[in-house]
Amino acid sequence: MEVASSGPTPTTPRKKMTKQLTGKRDDTELHSAARAGNIVAIRDVIDGAGEEELVELLAKQNSAGETALYVAAEYGYYEVVREMIQYYDMVAAGIKARNGFDALHIAAKQGDLEVVKVLMEAHPELSMTVDMANTTVLHTAAAQGRIEVVNYFLDAESSLATIARSNGKTALHSAARNGHVEVIKALLSMEQGMTARTDKKGQTALHMAVKGQNLEVVEELIRADPLTVNMVDTKGNTPCT
Numbered sequence: 001m002e003v004a005s006s007g008p009t010p011t012t013p014r015k016k017m018t019k020q021l022t023g024k025r026d027d028t029e030l031h032s033a034a035r036a037g038n039i040v041a042i043r044d045v046i047d048g049a050g051e052e053e054l055v056e057l058l059a060k061q062n063s064a065g066e067t068a069l070y071v072a073a074e075y076g077y078y079e080v081v082r083e084m085i086q087y088y089d090m091v092a093a094g095i096k097a098r099n100g101f102d103a104l105h106i107a108a109k110q111g112d113l114e115v116v117k118v119l120m121e122a123h124p125e126l127s128m129t130v131d132m133a134n135t136t137v138l139h140t141a142a143a144q145g146r147i148e149v150v151n152y153f154l155d156a157e158s159s160l161a162t163i164a165r166s167n168g169k170t171a172l173h174s175a176a177r178n179g180h181v182e183v184i185k186a187l188l189s190m191e192q193g194m195t196a197r198t199d200k201k202g203q204t205a206l207h208m209a210v211k212g213q214n215l216e217v218v219e220e221l222i223r224a225d226p227l228t229v230n231m232v233d234t235k236g237n238t239p240c241t
Helices: 014-021 029-036 039-048 051-059 068-074 078-085 103-109 113-122 124-128 137-143 147-156 158-162 171-177 181-190 192-196 205-212 215-224 226-230
Strands: none
Touching (some): 051 068, 068 078, 124 147, 158 181, 171 205, 192 215, 192 226, 205 215
């Protein structure tokens, strides 16, 4: 993980600095300071902004739809995120980039537990945010095999395991497809009945595991629920046909 740099206080006048640091990404000065992991520069920008200006600045999105908080979270600067999140309300913290992810989602995807904890401690409600496909932060972490983050979210809000994407796939489906056996064990420890959940194609997590060709995952799912071996999808196929 990259360590956030406190760095020297920028000496360039603010207006000139903004002009120098914004470019094709359409970053604000706050984006640029967050991207550099420079806490001193971030404090300088925040302290120099009026109340209304600060609200606008915190919510400002660059050309990729990213807020400065998102940028800090993406880079894994947990100290910077800790500094910035105290100024963000729930709405601003949950602003989505063009990829559909907010700051918590991108931290979950990357398995950055420290950043996840900082964001969740400030705004626990962020755990229930979803992207454009109704993907939860738990689902995002599970699909990437981020077991520490998965366990953290399950402890914080176990009901996340039951929320399906718009295509009907649960976190268990995605973990099975991608061969993440430890994630599967964690999910099943919270909700054993998830093995029989089907997506919009009528496919279970076992169907996904067979597609992923991971024998350990297949065995784990069959051990959890042997009856799923005979479950058919909308085309009449069992997991093994």
